[in-house]
Amino acid sequence: MKFLHAADIHLDSPLAGLHARGDIPAEIIQGCTRRAFQAMIDLAIAEDVAFVVIAGDLYDGDWKDFSTGLFFASQMRRLNRPCFLLRGNHDAQSVITRSLNRLPDNVHEFSSRTCQSIALAELGVALHGHSFPNRAVPEDLSAGYPAPAKGLLNIGVLHTSAEDPGGLHDRYAPCTAAALALKGYDYWALGHIHERRVLQERPWIVFPGNLQGRHVQETGAKGCTLVTVEDGRIVAAEHRSVDVLRWALLEVDATGADLATLTDRIGRAVTPAIAAADGRPLLARLVVTGETDLHERLRGDHEGVAATARDAADAAGGTLHPETVRIRTRAPARGAEERLAPLRTAFAAGLDDPESVAALLAHLAKLRAGLPPDLQATVEIPLDEAALRAFADDAWALAASALEEPRA
Numbered sequence: 001m002k003f004l005h006a007a008d009i010h011l012d013s014p015l016a017g018l019h020a021r022g023d024i025p026a027e028i029i030q031g032c033t034r035r036a037f038q039a040m041i042d043l044a045i046a047e048d049v050a051f052v053v054i055a056g057d058l059y060d061g062d063w064k065d066f067s068t069g070l071f072f073a074s075q076m077r078r079l080n081r082p083c084f085l086l087r088g089n090h091d092a093q094s095v096i097t098r099s100l101n102r103l104p105d106n107v108h109e110f111s112s113r114t115c116q117s118i119a120l121a122e123l124g125v126a127l128h129g130h131s132f133p134n135r136a137v138p139e140d141l142s143a144g145y146p147a148p149a150k151g152l153l154n155i156g157v158l159h160t161s162a163e164d165p166g167g168l169h170d171r172y173a174p175c176t177a178a179a180l181a182l183k184g185y186d187y188w189a190l191g192h193i194h195e196r197r198v199l200q201e202r203p204w205i206v207f208p209g210n211l212q213g214r215h216v217q218e219t220g221a222k223g224c225t226l227v228t229v230e231d232g233r234i235v236a237a238e239h240r241s242v243d244v245l246r247w248a249l250l251e252v253d254a255t256g257a258d259l260a261t262l263t264d265r266i267g268r269a270v271t272p273a274i275a276a277a278d279g280r281p282l283l284a285r286l287v288v289t290g291e292t293d294l295h296e297r298l299r300g301d302h303e304g305v306a307a308t309a310r311d312a313a314d315a316a317g318g319t320l321h322p323e324t325v326r327i328r329t330r331a332p333a334r335g336a337e338e339r340l341a342p343l344r345t346a347f348a349a350g351l352d353d354p355e356s357v358a359a360l361l362a363h364l365a366k367l368r369a370g371l372p373p374d375l376q377a378t379v380e381i382p383l384d385e386a387a388l389r390a391f392a393d394d395a396w397a398l399a400a401s402a403l404e405e406p407r408a
């Protein structure tokens with residue numbers, strides 16, 4: 001017997017910002033969350049799974065119109081086998097104001113008032129789940145989950161940030177892997193963290209990741225987890241990609257490079273990403289770093305870097321659309337750079353003081369929390385030290401170029 005575990009489908013998520021881009025073909029972004037969901041249903045049918053579990057955030061938020069719900073219902077009819085649905089922070093009971101009067105009979109939604117258990121005697125399976133009543137759930141919901149049903153394979157379905165410290169993923173219904181393991185279930189079908197994480201095996205505690213990456217922070221293969229059960233025991237929990245476009249963050253070190261070397265290095269970054277995308281269009285952020293004589297030239301030539309990457313993708317048999325090009329190179333220290341060296345040192349020193357870094361990061365996290373949810377994903381506010389350093393590099397590059405402007 002097999003079942004499919006998915007989460008964070010964010011159906012009809014708008015992919016904020018991308019639609020305005022004239023250089024990215026509309027057909028590769030339009031409806032991509034729906035197309036990934038369709039691919040998941042295709043997989044469920046092809047693998048002949050007994051049922052599907054969706055561990056929260058099926059919807060991205062309140063429906064814009066009824067077409068989102070109608071699409072889901074029609075896919076459920078196509079699935080034609082049970083689907084167990086849990087509500088997460090994005091589609092909590094109080095967040096979704098529209099609904100179809102009746103979902104297809106094969107859809108079972110977990111209660112948001114209490115943990116609800118559903119036994120499938122013929123399959124030897126019991127599922128336990130507690131939907132989010134509201135967007136913010138500060139308490140550990142897993143504490144209210146019942147003891148395992150004897151003689152059945154027990155699956156806990158839960159939307160939670162688990163032990164994630166927060167940052168990219170808001171902290172909701174936090175719990176520990178140790179506490180989940182103690183519950184005595186066979187499998188925890190988790191949702192909320194948008195990257196695949198297997199917290200442990202036996203019992204399995206799994207975040208499948210989201211179904212489709214939506215921005216450059218959601219890189220790599222996305223999809224769901226196919227679980228195989230033999231003789232009442234889980235023998236495999238494998239990732240299956242169902243995404244229809246892929247995101248990548250490609251960093252190229254230009255240190256000491258001339259143009260030919262840089263072209264080679266861009267190719268070496270692009271080629272494996274194209275291979276990993278396995279025929280899907282690749283949306284990539286290109287970041288060029290390092291100390292190089294090409295600094296001045298690169299700073300004025302984002303389009304040239306983008307074109308080199310696209311050409312490398314074509315040579316590797318795929319397609320790449322640059323999301324952005326970030327030039328974070330430095331000129332070898334001489335002349336103006338040398339004159340600015342004391343300022344540069346003072347600027348950099350701020351980042352070597354753990355206290356001021358911690359204070360700055362706390363301030364930035366607060367700033368981010370105050371943004372509307374759809375902006376939180378796209379406005380890039382550094383949330384860790386590495387991101388803060390990259391941010392500071394960009395800021396320094398701007399400041400230095402302004403200071404280096406030849407004076408009349």
Ligand SMILES: [Mn+2]
Pocket residue numbers: 056057088089090159191192193
């Ligand atoms: Mn969530």
